[in-house]
Amino acid sequence: MAKIEKRYDIVIVGTGCAGLFCALSLPRNKKILCISKDALDGSDSFLAQGGICMLRDEEDYEPFFEDTMRAGHYENRKESVDIMIRSSQEIIKDLIGYGVDFDMENGELAFTREGAHSKSRILFHADVTGREITGTLLERVQELKNVTLLEHTTMVDWVCQENVCYGIVAADIDGKKFTIEADVTVLACGGLGGVYEHSTNFRHIRGDALALALYHNVELENVDYVQIHPTTLYSEMSGRSFLISESVRGEGAILLDKNGNRFTDELQPRDVVSQAIWDQMEKDGTKYVWLSLAPIPQEEILNHFPNIYQHCLEAGFDILKEPIPVVPAQHYFMGGIHVDSMSRTTMEQLYAVGETSCNGVHGRNRLASNSLLESLVFAKRAAKDIASKSDYKKAENFDSLVDLENYEDLDTIKHQYKAMVLAEIERERKLREEGK
Numbered sequence: 001m002a003k004i005e006k007r008y009d010i011v012i013v014g015t016g017c018a019g020l021f022c023a024l025s026l027p028r029n030k031k032i033l034c035i036s037k038d039a040l041d042g043s044d045s046f047l048a049q050g051g052i053c054m055l056r057d058e059e060d061y062e063p064f065f066e067d068t069m070r071a072g073h074y075e076n077r078k079e080s081v082d083i084m085i086r087s088s089q090e091i092i093k094d095l096i097g098y099g100v101d102f103d104m105e106n107g108e109l110a111f112t113r114e115g116a117h118s119k120s121r122i123l124f125h126a127d128v129t130g131r132e133i134t135g136t137l138l139e140r141v142q143e144l145k146n147v148t149l150l151e152h153t154t155m156v157d158w159v160c161q162e163n164v165c166y167g168i169v170a171a172d173i174d175g176k177k178f179t180i181e182a183d184v185t186v187l188a189c190g191g192l193g194g195v196y197e198h199s200t201n202f203r204h205i206r207g208d209a210l211a212l213a214l215y216h217n218v219e220l221e222n223v224d225y226v227q228i229h230p231t232t233l234y235s236e237m238s239g240r241s242f243l244i245s246e247s248v249r250g251e252g253a254i255l256l257d258k259n260g261n262r263f264t265d266e267l268q269p270r271d272v273v274s275q276a277i278w279d280q281m282e283k284d285g286t287k288y289v290w291l292s293l294a295p296i297p298q299e300e301i302l303n304h305f306p307n308i309y310q311h312c313l314e315a316g317f318d319i320l321k322e323p324i325p326v327v328p329a330q331h332y333f334m335g336g337i338h339v340d341s342m343s344r345t346t347m348e349q350l351y352a353v354g355e356t357s358c359n360g361v362h363g364r365n366r367l368a369s370n371s372l373l374e375s376l377v378f379a380k381r382a383a384k385d386i387a388s389k390s391d392y393k394k395a396e397n398f399d400s401l402v403d404l405e406n407y408e409d410l411d412t413i414k415h416q417y418k419a420m421v422l423a424e425i426e427r428e429r430k431l432r433e434e435g436k
């Protein structure tokens, strides 16, 4: 285990792409601790298959903006959408500079397309784009002398007083609790799929930061906006659902009912396609529909989707020869801890980035491949804002703010957090239904 100190300039909770990119974007004279509940590579960022969006040229600005807004049912924060799109080329340049390898075509970056995109503007690395990006970022962070990485360490609470955050309470793999004092705490804890039975997310990613926000009265936004992915491989087994990336449909795969007939336009926004699948399942009395990759040339399948090909083969399906059973599952969280355009929460000295946060980019529904980009853009902005200040408040008597005995029973706390998150989603959903 890495040697840790009692005090850091910045503690970053989460080592997905948002947390790692924030660490890389902070000045090298800042002492930073990054913690991860699971192994350092146990994040949803590693699972991303499809790719990451980039504004191709000035002509693409309007269509990119419109595609993002339309997918989000025009509930997106326009300022955030503009920032994301305008920053995309700089972020991709950063990634390439860090050593990220995107697929190329005739010596130029190759672009693919996914559902609800009017143009091909998605960069990818076969069907393991998340692993390529996040693995590279992790390697770069591991080279930094000012950053300590600590895995299997869980944030269980914040240390805060009068709406100022002074650090966190954490537990190590053996359940031993300790505090970390920091000028700034950055929440990069990912989404909340782990609280759902069927989700494409890692099981340990369970919206912990949301429960803490509820407990400490930090503003949340759109908590009921939970995205369902239309196509995950149907399985009778429990555990994480395997995603069949949207770019498979982007490249031509079609959805079929139990009689082998096409029943919807596969390139509509995710919520619309998911609803069409559920309707079809009900009509057919089935637990899944079929996805056929027959329209995609076999060479393209093997080159672009080797991971999906291999996984399906291991599950007993050869996607080169037969359709596969697919079903919608929880996938992404558009809502989160409310942040402004610099990723500041409503608590002082507390930032939120990536899927944990809600800067309004996605509105009611995320456009495919916008989330890696959004995570990176707003993590860099958080770093810029953090670095621009020096007058951080210090707790007068930090130790007196925490009683570690309150965190004896971690199992109960875990269940309480899950219950709080689910109850809040339901409460928001009802309020919205009633038009409040």
Ligand SMILES: Cc1cc2nc3c(=O)[nH]c(=O)nc-3n(C[C@H](O)[C@H](O)[C@H](O)COP(=O)(O)OP(=O)(O)OC[C@H]3O[C@@H](n4cnc5c(N)ncnc54)[C@H](O)[C@@H]3O)c2cc1C
Residues within 6 Å of the ligand: 013, 014, 015, 016, 017, 018, 019, 035, 036, 037, 038, 040, 042, 043, 044, 045, 046, 047, 048, 049, 050, 051, 052, 053, 129, 130, 153, 154, 155, 156, 188, 189, 190, 191, 200, 201, 202, 204, 205, 206, 208, 209, 243, 331, 332, 353, 354, 355, 356, 368, 369, 370, 371, 372, 373, 375
């Ligand atoms: C299967 C799959 C495919 C996807 N494909 C794409 C795609 O092609 N393109 C795209 O743009 N997006 C895609 N996404 C979405 C995208 O991957 C995520 O939105 C993004 O990676 C979120 O990054 P993050 O850094 O916010 O969180 P994550 O990468 O989820 O990282 C969360 C981190 O927080 C840690 N953590 C959580 N709780 C605690 C706690 N209490 N204490 C300490 N640490 C904690 C975790 O251990 C982890 O390190 C996909 C998602 C999935 C699941």
